[in-house]
Amino acid sequence: MPLHVPAAPEPALRTVLAALGSPSAARAAGTGAQGPLTPELPLPVHALEQVTRRGGTPRTRLTGWRFTIRGYGRAxxxxxxxxxxxxxxxxFFGGPYLASTERALRQAEALTTSYQVRLLSVPELYMLTLWLHGDPTADAASTLPGPGDLLVPLAPAPxxxxxxxxxxxSELLPVLTLRLTPPPLLKTPA
Structure with missing residues (x-):
């Protein structure tokens, strides 16, 4: 099924284009490219919040947009x-999450359901997931995960x-909740 990549806000795209237009952009990006560099595959980046053992509805917060920049075969x-x-x-940055994101996107393209593609960060665990949101037409800034949403942990995973x-x-949330909630303090006998 087709994956739906939401359109990035124009101001976010303009900031990337301005950075790419700077004389040191190719060097800073590490691409070594001499020609024009263009941003592609804009993905909204959300951070997971409000995860506790006491329950409640976890939320996400839109924190940014990530663009893939290609130059001379290197992303x-x-x-x-x-x-x-x-x-x-x-x-600008590189690292294992770029290749892992591309691999997860290829996996997701083989699914039979349409999804909107996002990234979900769990900063406390140094974890990043490909978030396949079940409503392909949703506003990319919407913060509530849906019951049919899928998370694909990217490598390296915790x-x-x-x-x-x-x-x-709903399957991964209990695992994350357990890891993100500190254990209760044990009382020592008096």
Whole structure:
């Protein structure tokens, strides 16, 4: 089924284009490219919040947009962040999550259901997932995961969580909750 990649906000795209237009962009991006670099595959980046053992509805918060930048066969990413003043360019980076994201996207294309593609970060676990949102037409900034949403942990994943294995959000949430909630303090006898 086709994956739906939401359109990035114009101001976020403009910040990346401005960064790519700087004289040192190719060097900073590490591509070594001499020609024009163009951002592609914009993915909204959300952070997981409000995960506790006490229950409640976990939420996500839109924190930025990530763009893939290709040059001479090598991909890097450019990320923007949402600030009180609007969208700002954050940084260029490489690393294992780029190839892992592309692999997860290829896996997702083989699914029979249409999804909107997002990234979901779990900062406390140094974890990033491909978030396949069940409503392909939803606003990319919407913060509530749906019951049919899938999360595909990207490599490297935290110990005990298999990378590239799709999980329903409702299946993975208890594992994340257990890891994110500190154990209760034990009282020592007086």
């Amino acid at each position: 890097v990413a450019a990320e923007t962040v949402l600030t009180p003043d609007g969208w700002e360019f954050s940084h 110990p005990g969580i298999a990378a590239h294995r799709p999980h329903r959000f």
